Amino acid sequence: MSEQGTTLEGASPVREEDAFDLDAVRRWLAEQGTELGEEVEVQQFGGGASNLTYSLRDGRHDLILRRPPAGQKAKGAHDMTREHRVQEGLAGVFPLVPRMIALCTDESVIGADFYVMERVDGVIPRRDFPPGLDLDEAQVRQLCTNALDVLVELHAVDVDQTPLAAMNKGDGYVERQVSGWSRRFRDARTEDVGDYEEVMGWLEEHRPADVGHCLIHNDFRFDNLVLDRDDPTKVVGVLDWEMATVGDPLMDLGGTLGYWVQADDDDFFLQFRRQPTTAPGMLTRQEVVDYYLERTGRTVTADEWRFYEVFGLFRLGVIAQQIYYRYFHGQTTNEVYAGFGPAARYLEQRCRAIIAAG
Template sequence: MSDDDAALRRRVPGTGAVRDEDAFDVEAVAAWLRSVTPDDPDVLAGVDLGDDDEPVLPEVRQYTGGASNLTYLLRYPGADLVLRRPPAGTKARGAHDMRREYRVQSALRPVYPLVTRMVGFCDDHSVIGSDFYVMERMAGTILRKNLPRDLRLDRVTTRRLSESAVDALADLHSVDVAAAGLDDLDRGEGYVRRQVEGWSARYRRARTPDVPDFAPVMKWLHANQPEDVGHCLVHNDFRFDNLVLDPDDVTRVIGVLDWEMATVGDPLMDLGGALAYWVQDDDGPLFKAFRRQPTNAPGMLTRRQVVERYARRAGLDITDEQWRFYEVFGLFRLAVIAQQINHRYYHGQTTNPAFRAFRPGVAFLEQRCLRLIRTGDGRLSPTRIFPKDVIGELLGVPRVALPLLAGGVHDARGKVAGVLGGLPVVGGLARGAGGER
């Protein structure tokens, strides 16, 4: 890595060189940007785009996190912009709709100021071969797997941080959808039913021979689905790495990113999806291998506390038995997203070697769902008989062969954690999966 490359990484964490398979025509994008007239002209204030006689080309880096739409940093003199485009390869029906993603954010910003400002949308495929849009880069702190070392947060501050994240989601759910001009996204009653049916169908379409069929989980979800508790704007991919925090006060959320799957739907389905990523400190080592946000840090709310705080802020009464459905659905939905990515890797549509870890991840999530259905507690201990089956599935070996693994079950657990440790952030692969038309 060159000195310049290392310096850029220090300034903008999570960016790297553009992968060959994801490269685009930078000159064409720069020319298009010079022709754009944003709704808010101030969004390009200070950005030196040059002119047709002396064009300025941005330095382009690719955001390395995520496994869905491709995101790039456009580093211009004076300011940074961000470009979003769909990936190559076969896509789920309705997925990666750049126009819709752009429209939702443009409409939402006046009533939910945590949305970044848009620069422009392009549907001229002669530019880079696909739809894309450009927005301003919102500067701030974005949390990844662990809290940054220089934050040094105490338990009280960490708790406030997690509370602010919950409040940001509850506030989104309180937005007046009609005032935002997004009420056409509401397909009416039956959102829960459509989600259960839709995600089940997506899993069946994306299933490859190397993963379980999830039939018992899908059957249980179908039989136990509740009525919609309400309709509001839902994000459908609400995680810490999609939140921008004030660098001077990390307990304050100043931005929410990645609106690919936003729609109008049931708020508890959105909360259930968010908590599928909320790995807490007392979870077993297998689930901790999935952790990609610092929700296990001392002081962070537990999943139960998140539900309780959200319920108070939203004015809802949620029992543990009622919540079980949303928790199982959130984990199943995460498994479908992971399998859609595994499908791309299995069929050679992506060369990212980290994607090989999604297959065992799908198998583990099935077992976690089943245990939650049976016991009300999805945590899996690697020292009990039931989780040994999980480890066997994750390692891709017959269950009867598990005792033959060198070192026994504890060594197997370490191997699983090692495989899953390379797991990239599982984001919203298919907009059609979460966002309704």
């Protein structure tokens, strides 16, 4: 456990607009059987741009609180009950999920649903590896393949043997994703971005049948992984299960590679990087696909993969636009969110370039 009074990596004082009633949370936690001490240090993590994440430490407890942001929310997004249920349901079959403490659906406590879990101690790689974490090329490659092995292991979970079996809606996952994310973009579009109509039309025309149904994370990135402090090539935790569901594994891989910026990408995409995927030793996007296919025994042609690549970037563009929508309409004053508008415009052009190259 980190000592109280120290700043956790990636954390800072709580932004005024994101503050909550600590005493109300303290009383509610006591009712759930967790008694916080008199002095509780609260910090806010700034790495994510969707749900809000806080650290609660009192010397005996090292906890994380997750809650949705203020402002308009896309239908189905920021569902704390669902995010909590997924992690609780995986506890017996996928040991890398954090341990859940309790879920609160009484909005009178802090004005929104939230849940509390134990913090997984370790190193979270963000845009770059933290100072002092010096990995050579072989170690970076080992970390990369170890992380992909975790994704493979997740996809191999027998969902029917978990409480999450009901999340499987059957065939049509790819179709539902294309139509659903297209609707989300149209709902969140602002006047200063493109319309993505060419991209959405191409995805609808070229969508394949589902290749399978398994537990997918839907936001599997290095900055959602916790690495062992003693052996940082080893993954000891997987975080941020907000979008997890039962669906097509190749859609999950495509979503992962939407964030995978490599060393030879253009300047804007390099600036967009949120994880250390340009470090010497990291696999390229094509090497990631090849490794995953080899580990799972699947076969996908380059033409077939193009759909998943475009969808991953399109979905990322929609997420960026949903975040930018809140800034554009004054629902947040966080200036970091201003950059998501240019990102959404760029990702549309990137999708169109990949489509044209085919």
